[in-house]
Amino acid sequence: MNTRLSPRLKLLGILTAFLGPALAAVSEEQPDAKEKWAAPAGEARKRNPVAINESSLAAGQKIYLKRCVACHGKTGNGDGPDAVDLGIHPAKLSDPGLREEADGALFWKITVGKKPMPNYGTRLSPTDRWNVINYLRTLARR
Numbered sequence: 001m002n003t004r005l006s007p008r009l010k011l012l013g014i015l016t017a018f019l020g021p022a023l024a025a026v027s028e029e030q031p032d033a034k035e036k037w038a039a040p041a042g043e044a045r046k047r048n049p050v051a052i053n054e055s056s057l058a059a060g061q062k063i064y065l066k067r068c069v070a071c072h073g074k075t076g077n078g079d080g081p082d083a084v085d086l087g088i089h090p091a092k093l094s095d096p097g098l099r100e101e102a103d104g105a106l107f108w109k110i111t112v113g114k115k116p117m118p119n120y121g122t123r124l125s126p127t128d129r130w131n132v133i134n135y136l137r138t139l140a141r142r
Ligand code: HEC
Pocket: 033, 037, 063, 064, 067, 068, 069, 070, 071, 072, 082, 088, 089, 090, 091, 098, 101, 106, 109, 110, 114, 115, 116, 117, 118, 120, 132
């Protein structure tokens, strides 16, 4: 039996060993713009620890109006002033389809961001990210 690897296979092995982790690290930070943006299953299962009540919704609304409205628009229609100026298409947070996205999935997306949307992992505390998710739930049309 021939146990020697062909040079081509060896090269492939070396490339995957070095590039694999590097590529994985890059894609975790900023997912590829061409793919549909989906949260990893494990992240989507994460439970929202913040109860929906008046104070959470008020905190979430404050954050939304300060940080998100420029792109996503006041009612979540994706028609904020920056969206118009930059010619970008922010997700419609008012879309009833958003109901199918788990809180954990939204949490992950808000945490990591996706160009041109900033990541809020360091800009907002975890509690504030859950607060803004609680508020987003009030924007989705029935
Ligand atoms: C600079 C503009 C910009 C800002 C500011 C911004 N977003 Fe976004 N957001 C986007 C764009 C563009 C997308 C669509 C990304 C894609 O799918 O390619 C998006 C997508 C999303 C999604 C995913 C929706 C889905 O259907 O998967 C959520 C949730 C979201 N944004 C929440 C927020 C929240 C909460 C804030 C404020 C804390 C915020 N965004 C601030 C531009 C922005």
